[in-house]
Amino acid sequence: MARPTLKDVADRVGVSAKTVSNVVNGTGWVTDELRERVQVALLEVGYRPNAAARQLRSGRSGMIALAVPELSQPYFAELAASLVREAQGRMITVLVNQTDGLADVERKISEGIGATAVDGIILSPLALSAGDLEGRRDSTPLVLLGEHIGTSTFPHVTVDNTAAAKAATQHLLSIGCRRIAAIGAQEHGPNETALLRLAGYRAALEEAGIPVDESLILPVDGFHRADGARAARTILSAGLEPDGIFAFNDLLALGAMHTLSTANVRVPDDVAVIGFDDIEEGQYSTPTLSSVSPHTAELVATAIDLLLAQPPAPGMHTVGFTIAHRASTKGPAQ
Amino acid sequence: MARPTLKDVADRVGVSAKTVSNVVNGTGWVTDELRERVQVALLEVGYRPNAAARQLRSGRSGMIALAVPELSQPYFAELAASLVREAQGRMITVLVNQTDGLADVERKISEGIGATAVDGIILSPLALSAGDLEGRRDSTPLVLLGEHIGTSTFPHVTVDNTAAAKAATQHLLSIGCRRIAAIGAQEHGPNETALLRLAGYRAALEEAGIPVDESLILPVDGFHRADGARAARTILSAGLEPDGIFAFNDLLALGAMHTLSTANVRVPDDVAVIGFDDIEEGQYSTPTLSSVSPHTAELVATAIDLLLAQPPAPGMHTVGFTIAHRASTKGPAQ
DNA sequence: CGTGAGTCGTTCAACGTTGAACGAGAGGAC
DNA sequence: GTCCTCTCGTTCAACGTTGAACGACTCACG
Numbered sequence: 001m002a003r004p005t006l007k008d009v010a011d012r013v014g015v016s017a018k019t020v021s022n023v024v025n026g027t028g029w030v031t032d033e034l035r036e037r038v039q040v041a042l043l044e045v046g047y048r049p050n051a052a053a054r055q056l057r058s059g060r061s062g063m064i065a066l067a068v069p070e071l072s073q074p075y076f077a078e079l080a081a082s083l084v085r086e087a088q089g090r091m092i093t094v095l096v097n098q099t100d101g102l103a104d105v106e107r108k109i110s111e112g113i114g115a116t117a118v119d120g121i122i123l124s125p126l127a128l129s130a131g132d133l134e135g136r137r138d139s140t141p142l143v144l145l146g147e148h149i150g151t152s153t154f155p156h157v158t159v160d161n162t163a164a165a166k167a168a169t170q171h172l173l174s175i176g177c178r179r180i181a182a183i184g185a186q187e188h189g190p191n192e193t194a195l196l197r198l199a200g201y202r203a204a205l206e207e208a209g210i211p212v213d214e215s216l217i218l219p220v221d222g223f224h225r226a227d228g229a230r231a232a233r234t235i236l237s238a239g240l241e242p243d244g245i246f247a248f249n250d251l252l253a254l255g256a257m258h259t260l261s262t263a264n265v266r267v268p269d270d271v272a273v274i275g276f277d278d279i280e281e282g283q284y285s286t287p288t289l290s291s292v293s294p295h296t297a298e299l300v301a302t303a304i305d306l307l308l309a310q311p312p313a314p315g316m317h318t319v320g321f322t323i324a325h326r327a328s329t330k331g332p333a334q
Numbered sequence: 335m336a337r338p339t340l341k342d343v344a345d346r347v348g349v350s351a352k353t354v355s356n357v358v359n360g361t362g363w364v365t366d367e368l369r370e371r372v373q374v375a376l377l378e379v380g381y382r383p384n385a386a387a388r389q390l391r392s393g394r395s396g397m398i399a400l401a402v403p404e405l406s407q408p409y410f411a412e413l414a415a416s417l418v419r420e421a422q423g424r425m426i427t428v429l430v431n432q433t434d435g436l437a438d439v440e441r442k443i444s445e446g447i448g449a450t451a452v453d454g455i456i457l458s459p460l461a462l463s464a465g466d467l468e469g470r471r472d473s474t475p476l477v478l479l480g481e482h483i484g485t486s487t488f489p490h491v492t493v494d495n496t497a498a499a500k501a502a503t504q505h506l507l508s509i510g511c512r513r514i515a516a517i518g519a520q521e522h523g524p525n526e527t528a529l530l531r532l533a534g535y536r537a538a539l540e541e542a543g544i545p546v547d548e549s550l551i552l553p554v555d556g557f558h559r560a561d562g563a564r565a566a567r568t569i570l571s572a573g574l575e576p577d578g579i580f581a582f583n584d585l586l587a588l589g590a591m592h593t594l595s596t597a598n599v600r601v602p603d604d605v606a607v608i609g610f611d612d613i614e615e616g617q618y619s620t621p622t623l624s625s626v627s628p629h630t631a632e633l634v635a636t637a638i639d640l641l642l643a644q645p646p647a648p649g650m651h652t653v654g655f656t657i658a659h660r661a662s663t664k665g666p667a668q
Numbered sequence: 669c670g671t672g673a674g675t676c677g678t679t680c681a682a683c684g685t686t687g688a689a690c691g692a693g694a695g696g697a698c
Numbered sequence: 699g700t701c702c703t704c705t706c707g708t709t710c711a712a713c714g715t716t717g718a719a720c721g722a723c724t725c726a727c728g
Contacts, residue, residue: 003473005714016678021716029676046471051450052389053714056683061386062450063429071418072614077411084405084432093450095397096430098418116385116396116427137380139337225618254618261620280406284559284588286595286620339684350708355686363706387684390713 004045012041024049055117063093064120064307067109069101073224074279075249076124079145083122083300090304092119101126112138120307126191143307145299146193155306157317159294161193164321165200166207168274168292169246171323173208175330177244177272180205181216183231183256184223184248197248197276216242220252228255236263243271244329250275250282250291257285257328273328287327294321338379346375358383389451397427398454398641401443403435407558408613409583410458413479417456417634424638426453435460435556446472454641460525477641479633480527489640491651493628495527498655499534500541502608502626503580505657507542509664511578511606514539515550517565517590518557518582531582531610550576554586562589570597577605578663584609584616584625591619591662607662621661628655 006017006024013020015038022028023038024047030038041047055061066083068076080096087094095118099105106128110121117140124145133154136142144156172180182201186194198217205212218234220227228247232255235242247253253275257267267273267287275282275291282289298319306313340351340358347354349372356362357372358381364372375381389395400417402410418428429452433439440462444455451474458479467488470476478490506514516535520528532551539546552568554561562581566589569576581587587609591601601607601621609616609625616623632653640647 006716007714017714018679018716019677021714022677025716027716029674031676034676048446050390050714052386052395053683054716055386056384056390056685056713057715057717059683071405071415072408072412074406074408074411074615077408077414078406080411080414080430081405081432084430088432093429093431095427096414096418097427098415098422112382138382225614229618254615258618258620258622280559281408281588281615284563284592286592288592340686341684351684352686352709353707355684356707359686361686363704365706368706384684387713388686390683390715391685391687393713 003050004047005050006047009038009041009045009047012045013038061117061119062091063095063116063118064122064304065095065097065109065116065118066122066124067097067099067106068124069099069126071096071098073251074281075251075277078279079124079296079300082296083303086297086300086304092304099126103127103129103132107132110136110138110142112140122303122307141307141312143303145303153314155309155312155314155317157299157303157306157319159292159299159321160318161196162200162203164276164292164294165197165246165248166204167200167321167323168276169201169204170208171290171325171329172244172246172272172274173204173210175244175268175272177242178210179213179216179240179242180244180246181218181235181240181242182246182248183218183220183228183252185217185219187219188221194248201246216240220248223249223251225251225255225258228252228257229259230255232256232259232263236260236265245271245273247273247275250277250279250289253289253291253328254281254285257287257289261286268328268330272330274323278324282324282326285328287330290326290329291324292321293324295319337384338381339384340381343372343375343379343381346379347372395451395453396425397429397450397452398456398638399429399431399443399450399452400456400458401431401433401440402458403433403460405430405432407585408615409585409611412613413458413630413634416630417637420631420634420638426638433457433460437461437463437466441466444470444472444476446474456637456641475641475646477637479637487648489643489646489648489651491633491637491640491653493626493633493655494652495530496534496537498610498626498628499531499580499582500538501534501655501657502610503535503538504542505624505659505663506578506580506606506608507538507544509578509602509606511576512544513547513550513574513576514578514580515552515569515574515576516580516582517552517554517562517586519551519553521553522555528582535580550574554582557583557585559585559589559592562586563593564589566590566593570594570599579605579607581607581609584611584613584623587623587625587662588615588619591621591623595620602662602664606664608657612658616658616660619662621664624660624663625658626655627658629653 006020010017010020020038022030023035084094106125120141122143142154146158185198218231253273275289278291278293282291340354343354344351354372356364357369421428440459454475456477476488478488480492519532552565587607609623612625612627616625
């Protein structure tokens with residue numbers, strides 16, 4: 001038994017298909033009495049609109065696409081969860097893609113998700129450069145997340161990475177840290193986030209009159225736990241002996257803390273640690289992890305607003321952040 | 335400038351739209367020479383098929399829906415990541431929904447995602463009962479994940495929860511544990527998973543000739559870190575003094591370990607801990623967490639196979655698991 | 669009483685695609 | 699020469715929906 005169409009309902013009530021369409025969408029003029037009869041019929045046959053036909057005719061799909069590097073990373077999972085929740089509240093469906101941080105996948109996605117037409121694309125790029133977006137010939141609205149890609153002509157939403165990184169570093173300074181290591185510099189690939197957070201780190205130290213010790217800036221290949229663990233091993237084996245660590249995201253921080261723990265280095269007694277992203281996991285690690293907490297709900301709401309904004313509002317849109325104070329930075333000074 | 339259609343390409347080459355369609359889809363008969371000319375034109379105008387029209391005509395959307403309770407939970411995030419990856423490999427797009435574990439949301443999703451027609455729905459139910467699915471009048475293929483809902487007429491894919499829970503408990507027994515607590519029993523709501531894992535726990539103890547101490551079975555409200563932390567506080571305050579803990583998922587285990595750690599109870603020296611799901615986080619916790627590791631890649635591949643299977647293959651399909659041995663169960667006996 | 673405005677519903681065409689049915693020509697078999 | 703088959707491409711209609719345009723009818727106003 002095929003799915004009932006507008007015509008089926010219309011025949012049942014004895015009106016035109018268009019009138020049923022009007023009832024369904026609340027458009028046009030229909031008397032209350034007729035509207036009610038139609039609504040009864042709609043329920044009786046269990047009518048559900050055909051999304052394809054609706055989209056073909058109206059041009060709108062009611063779907064937006066989200067593309068993140070890896071959904072398995074807690075930050076992106078929490079971001080996706082937040083976005084899906086916000087979208088569901090607006091009767092929008094979210095379609096999820098993974099880019100693995102590969103530039104060509106990111107470009108392909110910015111050009112439209114294969115054959116699937118969506119009303120907008122929210123892309124959290126990792127490797128994409130401004131040039132990749134110049135040649136874009138797809139007209140689907142695009143909003144970028146979390147990165148400032150050159151002089152992009154697309155709207156993008158991000159936390160002020162430099163200010164947040166500076167605040168995190170200042171928090172370490174405020175509890176008495178003086179030799180602060182930074183984990184997360186990226187030498188390969190144009191990872192804007194890493195650059196901006198590094199800038200914030202430098203700014204805080206300079207402002208405090210502390211010379212930057214370049215050996216305390218540790219590069220990583222990626223932003224995973226394993227990379228943080230590796231960086232911490234470098235810290236230990238090189239005998240750098242920092243009294244504070246600012247990791248550019250929570251996974252790096254957690255990986256580092258794991259290494260420190262197995263090496264019997266105490267956190268925060270021997271070295272304080274602060275991360276970035278404030279993922280839920282940090283509230284249950286041992287010790288609990290201090291972190292920069294971006295206002296994710298605001299971020300996703302802004303992203304959707306911008307995506308649907310008419311006319312488009314290009315430029316950078318910044319959302320707020322707070323510093324979550326937890327056990328990993330309850331320093332000797334406190 | 336509107337998106338180019340088949341007709342635009344056809345006019346350019348001087349053939350019919352249908353022929354271009356044939357080239358795009360590899361259907362029908364086209365000479366190599368003409369095919370090449372069409373393909374050149376396709377690239378020149380940057381043709382991309384209109385998904386809505388294609389779906390309207392063919393009935394297929396190339397999309398499947400995944401519905402999980404919460405995407406922010408690492409297990410579901412990793413599951414979603416795995417599914418999206420597998421689907422992308424098959425040229426399928428995944429659309430993600432969150433149910434918050436609410437029965438009526440789950441039912442609504444099983445009835446089709448709002449207006450959006452998808453080729454299939456993969457649902458990981460929490461509160462749904464068999465009865466909820468009986469009255470289903472949507473014909474979209476449905477595959478259930480991770481739960482055995484009564485005598486369901488739908489295919490479902492799951493790890494053998496009872497066998498896996500039994501294996502986890504036996505692992506604790508094998509390292510010398512004799513007073514093993516279980517965290518994760520659910521008194522409210524028909525959480526099949528909790529029941530099955532509890533059954534496995536009981537079976538392992540009985541088989542080992544150890545009487546089940548009901549006070550060691552701790553109920554939880556949910557499967558989050560906070561619930562595990564709370565259960566561990568109960569263990570401590572009630573003076574239960576177990577020498578092993580089997581938590582019904584990793585989050586419960588991590589929450590419990592956090593509580594134990596702050597109470598200076600050593601893991602695994604004082605009490606060994608094993609979880610379930612083998613989320614990545616467990617490899618970096620302090621100590622690292624032993625866990626039941628379901629074969630997720632196999633799970634999602636099977637789910638998609640079943641979803642697209644013609645004819646449908648109802649019944650339970652089981653995937654394998656292994657026990658990941660880590661520091662949290664390096665017991666005194668070893 | 670004519671004109672305009674508001675109300676209620678209809679018909680028509682089109683969105684872009686593809687299955688079905690139908691030529692038209694070339695070649696081979698009888 | 700006729701019939702059949704195979705190749706290559708066309709035309710036609712339809713998927714279910716909704717914007718635009720259009721009647722018909724009622725009411726108020728000058």
